[in-house]
Amino acid sequence: MTITAVDVVDVRFPTSRSLDGSDAMNPDPDYSAAYVVLHADDGFEGHGFTFTIGRGNDLCCAAIETLSEYVVGADVHGPADLGDLYRRLTHDSQIRWLGPEKGVMHLAAAALVNAAWDLASRRAGLPLWKYLSSLTPEEVVACVDWRYLSDALTPEGALAILRAAEPGKAERVAEVEREGYPAYTTSPGWLGYDDEKVVRLAREAVAQGYQQIKLKVGADLEDDRRRFAAARAAVGPGIRIAVDANQRWDVDQAVAWVEALAEFDPWWIEEPTSPDDVLGHAAIRKRLAPIKVATGEHVHNRVMFKQLLQAGAIDFLQMDAARVAGVNENLAILLLAKHFGVPVCPHAGGVGLCELVCHLSMFDYTSVSATMDDRVIEYVDHLHEHFTAPTVIADGRYTAPTAPGFSAEMKRESLQRFAYPNGPEWRELA
Amino acid sequence: MTITAVDVVDVRFPTSRSLDGSDAMNPDPDYSAAYVVLHADDGFEGHGFTFTIGRGNDLCCAAIETLSEYVVGADVHGPADLGDLYRRLTHDSQIRWLGPEKGVMHLAAAALVNAAWDLASRRAGLPLWKYLSSLTPEEVVACVDWRYLSDALTPEGALAILRAAEPGKAERVAEVEREGYPAYTTSPGWLGYDDEKVVRLAREAVAQGYQQIKLKVGADLEDDRRRFAAARAAVGPGIRIAVDANQRWDVDQAVAWVEALAEFDPWWIEEPTSPDDVLGHAAIRKRLAPIKVATGEHVHNRVMFKQLLQAGAIDFLQMDAARVAGVNENLAILLLAKHFGVPVCPHAGGVGLCELVCHLSMFDYTSVSATMDDRVIEYVDHLHEHFTAPTVIADGRYTAPTAPGFSAEMKRESLQRFAYPNGPEWRELA
Numbered sequence: 001m002t003i004t005a006v007d008v009v010d011v012r013f014p015t016s017r018s019l020d021g022s023d024a025m026n027p028d029p030d031y032s033a034a035y036v037v038l039h040a041d042d043g044f045e046g047h048g049f050t051f052t053i054g055r056g057n058d059l060c061c062a063a064i065e066t067l068s069e070y071v072v073g074a075d076v077h078g079p080a081d082l083g084d085l086y087r088r089l090t091h092d093s094q095i096r097w098l099g100p101e102k103g104v105m106h107l108a109a110a111a112l113v114n115a116a117w118d119l120a121s122r123r124a125g126l127p128l129w130k131y132l133s134s135l136t137p138e139e140v141v142a143c144v145d146w147r148y149l150s151d152a153l154t155p156e157g158a159l160a161i162l163r164a165a166e167p168g169k170a171e172r173v174a175e176v177e178r179e180g181y182p183a184y185t186t187s188p189g190w191l192g193y194d195d196e197k198v199v200r201l202a203r204e205a206v207a208q209g210y211q212q213i214k215l216k217v218g219a220d221l222e223d224d225r226r227r228f229a230a231a232r233a234a235v236g237p238g239i240r241i242a243v244d245a246n247q248r249w250d251v252d253q254a255v256a257w258v259e260a261l262a263e264f265d266p267w268w269i270e271e272p273t274s275p276d277d278v279l280g281h282a283a284i285r286k287r288l289a290p291i292k293v294a295t296g297e298h299v300h301n302r303v304m305f306k307q308l309l310q311a312g313a314i315d316f317l318q319m320d321a322a323r324v325a326g327v328n329e330n331l332a333i334l335l336l337a338k339h340f341g342v343p344v345c346p347h348a349g350g351v352g353l354c355e356l357v358c359h360l361s362m363f364d365y366t367s368v369s370a371t372m373d374d375r376v377i378e379y380v381d382h383l384h385e386h387f388t389a390p391t392v393i394a395d396g397r398y399t400a401p402t403a404p405g406f407s408a409e410m411k412r413e414s415l416q417r418f419a420y421p422n423g424p425e426w427r428e429l430a
Numbered sequence: 431m432t433i434t435a436v437d438v439v440d441v442r443f444p445t446s447r448s449l450d451g452s453d454a455m456n457p458d459p460d461y462s463a464a465y466v467v468l469h470a471d472d473g474f475e476g477h478g479f480t481f482t483i484g485r486g487n488d489l490c491c492a493a494i495e496t497l498s499e500y501v502v503g504a505d506v507h508g509p510a511d512l513g514d515l516y517r518r519l520t521h522d523s524q525i526r527w528l529g530p531e532k533g534v535m536h537l538a539a540a541a542l543v544n545a546a547w548d549l550a551s552r553r554a555g556l557p558l559w560k561y562l563s564s565l566t567p568e569e570v571v572a573c574v575d576w577r578y579l580s581d582a583l584t585p586e587g588a589l590a591i592l593r594a595a596e597p598g599k600a601e602r603v604a605e606v607e608r609e610g611y612p613a614y615t616t617s618p619g620w621l622g623y624d625d626e627k628v629v630r631l632a633r634e635a636v637a638q639g640y641q642q643i644k645l646k647v648g649a650d651l652e653d654d655r656r657r658f659a660a661a662r663a664a665v666g667p668g669i670r671i672a673v674d675a676n677q678r679w680d681v682d683q684a685v686a687w688v689e690a691l692a693e694f695d696p697w698w699i700e701e702p703t704s705p706d707d708v709l710g711h712a713a714i715r716k717r718l719a720p721i722k723v724a725t726g727e728h729v730h731n732r733v734m735f736k737q738l739l740q741a742g743a744i745d746f747l748q749m750d751a752a753r754v755a756g757v758n759e760n761l762a763i764l765l766l767a768k769h770f771g772v773p774v775c776p777h778a779g780g781v782g783l784c785e786l787v788c789h790l791s792m793f794d795y796t797s798v799s800a801t802m803d804d805r806v807i808e809y810v811d812h813l814h815e816h817f818t819a820p821t822v823i824a825d826g827r828y829t830a831p832t833a834p835g836f837s838a839e840m841k842r843e844s845l846q847r848f849a850y851p852n853g854p855e856w857r858e859l860a
Contacts, residue, residue, distance in 0.1 A: 025523060053523070056496060059492055059528070059534065063489055094459065097483045103534050104528050104534035149680070150680040151682065252581065274530075276531075276731065280733075
């Protein structure tokens, strides 16, 4: 039951042609994945990826190739093996120098760690969220790298959190299977869309059952005010509208800009400034209250999330499935968020991020926070057709995945067609 | 006067064989450089590199190749061009997603930015520190990316700092040429050295004129106490002994460990915990005072340094020449440090870091802080023989570089001999 080979594919979708995904910092993303398949000697495969927006995806693929030497020959049939593998992938001292635990190497580790969890949960015959829910508190805690966390949360503290969630877990698993998990949608709000499209898509979102939508802001204040006013008029006062600046501002600028949008009742301001700026987020949150602050999709590791929580810098923690080093590091982040009482509202969209991250939120509900209050998972209606077990939304909620694994597998024909630079789609464009 | 070609070399030195450079987190580094040569159409070259400790150096080289498209065709004959180039290298939105401004891509940007400054100062016929000292305050400020800094320091504030340092600048330039800049040495203290070697090298360091040495700690407390006691006995009470844990500890552990070393009078504790942990450093500093806290060699960008300063987390800022995106980002960091009144004591050692960083400290003295009080540049006596204009130490001080450029150029025969994996040195080892 060991991994015998690792395949890596550079797959990119030419999304920049339609301005899907456009925002104030990322005007022309080509949603991409550094995609990996682990082959095990018992015939099982593990699929995983990290998400990028185009250029540099090849470097993530090369980094995955470099890290593959820690994966080939590894056993991954249980959670203890997954903890060991994660630590090997993040703790090689020479490679650690390139971060530590950030940037291209960490994205590469995410792809491999996620693929290993896909493999393990396929072997167990369970969707990842149920596989995680089946682990004991001790097994979960052993998957985490506790280094640098103990001033905020110790393994013992984490065990207490997990044990407290044991009662009622079976009922919550059944509830997730029955009712899914709440979503919000960013589809109406891309910066490249004109007002008419924003209004039409916002109305459609409400008709589809969403209670929250999100608008991109930060390029031009008058445009933002006009679009926000139109969207608010379209959906009415009862629907939450979050706004997202994608790191565009400095601290003072963030406060002033969001104050100028306050009359339209923003639910949260997302990524107001640099994802590295813990103290900046804390200052913005303090000055903008009661408007809430959210960040996380670019927060690179558990040490940064720890500080965002310690500093009281965020109202919502936007975990990303493949920015930090995969499932193991996200277990730490879920536990930290619970400890500080901050709801996790994951980042998704891109390509495949919806497919992945819902597993983590569902596990959070069954086994960590045990609540869905104020929790929503981002949903964007892009590129799901490329996955073998795509996200299914019903009445504004994520349907619980049922297929064994982490829902990371892309269709073979998609991988071939969008392989970069030699797949037929890119050859036609070139 | 444009750049027409970029050569990249993966050069690695098998330093792990001698335990030079060994510490509690990095037991077996092979000091390496992702090395770049810019060729300009007027015949000038620009040399630069980023430093790694072995595996993954090839990924930095690949990242430099990716970024080269922003360099070929660029004009770099003046500081405004260097500001433009730096922004192009760090602001491509698709590549920025891989960080932002951290990890492999940022290390690659450092190599290219530094090479461009080498080229510009060679053209000017000046060593970099004098070239920087010749710029007007306005030119320096225009080289900085001010995004995310304005809550701590604005361009106007930076101009005021630089203008205040204009009087006396010529005298300070002359003083640097005459007397150099104070150094301290880490050569005695590598973790892989036995006590006898530590004592011998510590005594030699004092005999050579050093007023400060540094010991690696953090693997075993009793070893640390014994080595520190021996070193203190060897050099006496008047010599500063810094200790360096290379990120080994959590917060409580750092405090307890350093308290157990306090009787030997440590001057500073360096990298007590994760370089990402601003709040952790602040807590450690508060609890350990009056023992001082230093960090910086792994601090990945100006936003993190801003916060370390805002939080009162450090007594000494250990700038690295090639961890952040080269000269431009280090200009921001020098200005921030001056604004907060924190001395810059750069990280050096590795391969070529001494050669580079002394230029920045000398500029800091002539044009920013205008003081050498409590300022020292790290010095390690390794691998200087590979450079065409190696660091010269006299009586425990860096001698001012006189050759035009940034002192980054390695000898051609060294680049060939240590090219990885096909240079003769590595072929012999394999």
